[in-house]
Amino acid sequence: MLPKNPIEKELQKLDAQWEEFVESELPILRWKVSPDANQLVYAYIKLREQFEDSPDDFFISLHSDFSSLEQFGYDLSIELDREITTGIEASMEDEEKNETEDESNQMLQWEKPDLNTALSGHDALFKCCNAVLTAFNDYFTNLVIVIWPHQISSLAQYQKWLEQACKIHRDYPVWGNNLKWIILDNEQQPGFNRLAQDYPEQILSQTPPLNLQGAINQVLEEADDGSDGAGFRQFLVDMNYAVQNNDLNELEKKSEAALGIAEKNQWSDMQVTVLLLRASGYLNAKRLDNALQDYQDAQAVAATGVKSNKPGCDKLLFQAHISEGSALLADKRYDEAAEAFRQSADIAEEQGDAMMSMESRRLQSYCFEQLKNKNRAWASALLGLNVARTIPADQRQYSTLPYLGEALVRVAPDREEKSHVHQAMTDLLGDAWQKPARKPVSA
Numbered sequence: 001m002l003p004k005n006p007i008e009k010e011l012q013k014l015d016a017q018w019e020e021f022v023e024s025e026l027p028i029l030r031w032k033v034s035p036d037a038n039q040l041v042y043a044y045i046k047l048r049e050q051f052e053d054s055p056d057d058f059f060i061s062l063h064s065d066f067s068s069l070e071q072f073g074y075d076l077s078i079e080l081d082r083e084i085t086t087g088i089e090a091s092m093e094d095e096e097k098n099e100t101e102d103e104s105n106q107m108l109q110w111e112k113p114d115l116n117t118a119l120s121g122h123d124a125l126f127k128c129c130n131a132v133l134t135a136f137n138d139y140f141t142n143l144v145i146v147i148w149p150h151q152i153s154s155l156a157q158y159q160k161w162l163e164q165a166c167k168i169h170r171d172y173p174v175w176g177n178n179l180k181w182i183i184l185d186n187e188q189q190p191g192f193n194r195l196a197q198d199y200p201e202q203i204l205s206q207t208p209p210l211n212l213q214g215a216i217n218q219v220l221e222e223a224d225d226g227s228d229g230a231g232f233r234q235f236l237v238d239m240n241y242a243v244q245n246n247d248l249n250e251l252e253k254k255s256e257a258a259l260g261i262a263e264k265n266q267w268s269d270m271q272v273t274v275l276l277l278r279a280s281g282y283l284n285a286k287r288l289d290n291a292l293q294d295y296q297d298a299q300a301v302a303a304t305g306v307k308s309n310k311p312g313c314d315k316l317l318f319q320a321h322i323s324e325g326s327a328l329l330a331d332k333r334y335d336e337a338a339e340a341f342r343q344s345a346d347i348a349e350e351q352g353d354a355m356m357s358m359e360s361r362r363l364q365s366y367c368f369e370q371l372k373n374k375n376r377a378w379a380s381a382l383l384g385l386n387v388a389r390t391i392p393a394d395q396r397q398y399s400t401l402p403y404l405g406e407a408l409v410r411v412a413p414d415r416e417e418k419s420h421v422h423q424a425m426t427d428l429l430g431d432a433w434q435k436p437a438r439k440p441v442s443a
C-alpha cells in the first residue's frame with residue numbers, strides 16, 4: 001500500500017473524529033473549523049458521499065440557502081429528495097448494464113413523502129429522512145445529513161432553527177439513532193457555542209486539528225524541482241495565507257517575489273493574478289489607494305496580454321475592472337465606480353459574457369441611483385435589461401436579474417414605464433420574478 005500523502009493524512013484526522021462522534025450516539029456533530037480548512041472538510045464529505053470505503057454511513061450534503069425559519073426545513077427536504085432521485089437514476093443506469101430492468105427497479109425504489117401533510121419544515125425534513133432510512137435500510141446503517149447552507153439570511157434565526165431541532169430530538173420520538181446531522185461552525189468566530197452548551201445531549205462539538213497550509217506546503221516541497229514554476233506556486237500559496245491572516249509585510253514580500261518570477265517568464269496571467277490577490281489583501285487592511293493601484297496595474301498587464309493572445313488574460317481583464325469598481329463602490333466613490341462598471345460591462349459584452357455584462361450595468365445603475373441621478377440610473381439599467389434578454393432562459397433564474405428588475409422599478413420615470421418593466425421581467429422570469437430587495441454585491 002502506498003503511503004498517504006499530506007492531504008490524506010489531514011483527512012484521516014476527520015475520520016478519527018467522526019468515529020468518536022458515532023460512538024457517542026449523539027445526533028448532531030458540530031465541527032468547528034477555521035475558514036481556510038473548510039476545503040478539507042468539503043473534500044472529506046465528498047469522499048464519504050461516494051459510499052464505497054465506509055458503507056455503514058450514507059453521507060448526503062445539503063446546501064439550500066437559509067432564507068427563513070419556516071421555509072428552511074422544506075427547502076432541505078426538496079433538496080434531499082432531488083439528491084436521492086438523482087442518485088437512484090445514476091445507480092439504475094449502472095445496474096441496467098448488468099441486470100434486467102425488472103431486477104434493477106426492484107433493487108432501488110424511492111417514493112418521496114407527501115410534504116403537504118407536514119406540520120412544519122422540521123416535520124417535512126424528518127419525514128423525508130425517515131423515508132430514506134426505510135427505503136434503503138438494507139444498504140447502510142446511518143443516514144448522515146450534512147447541513148451546510150450556501151447563504152444564511154439571519155444567523156440568529158438559523159440558531160433558532162437548530163435549537164428547535166434539538167428540542168425535537170429531546171422531546172419527541174421522531175429522530176432515531178441512525179439519523180445523524182453534521183453542522184459547521186467557524187472556529188475563529190463560533191456562532192453555536194451557547195447552543196452546544198444548552199443541548200449537551202444532542203450536540204457533540206469537535207475542533208479538528210487540521211493544518212491545510214502545512215499539508216499544502218509539504219506537497220509543494222515534495223514537488224519542488226527547483227524550477228520557477230515550483231517557486232511561484234509556493235509564493236502564491238504563501239500570499240493566500242498572508243491575506244487570510246492580514247499579514248501585510250508577508251504579503252508584500254511574497255508578492256514581490258512572485259511578480260519577479262512572473263515578469264521574468266512573461267507570465268501575464270500570473271502577474272495579474274498576483275496583483276489581484278495583493279489588492280484583496282490591501283482592501284482587508286483598509287489600504288484602498290494601494291488596492292486601486294494594483295487593480296489598475298492588473299488592467300494594464302491584462303490588456304497587454306489580451307493583445308498578445310495570452311490565454312486567460314481576457315477574463316482577468318474583466319475581473320480587474322469590476323474589482324476596481326466594487327472597491328470604489330464600497331468607499332462610496334460612486335462617480336468613479338460607475339465608470340469602472342461601465343468599462344467592465346463593455347469588456348464583458350465584447351467577450352460575449354451576457355451575465356457579467358448585465359451585472360456590471362446593474363451595479364453602474366446603482367451608483368447613479370446613489371448619486372440621485374435617476375435618468376442615468378434608468379439608462380444603465382435598461383442596457384442591463386437588453387443584455388439580459390440574451391441570457392439563456394435556464395440560466396436567468398440563477399442570475400441577479402430579479403434585482404436588476406427591482407432597480408428598474410425604483411428608477412422608472414413614470415407608471416407606464418414601471419408597467420413595462422413588470423411585463424418585461426415577467427416575460428423573462430415568470431410571474432413570481434420579484435425577490436426581496438437587497439444591497440448590491442460586487443462580483
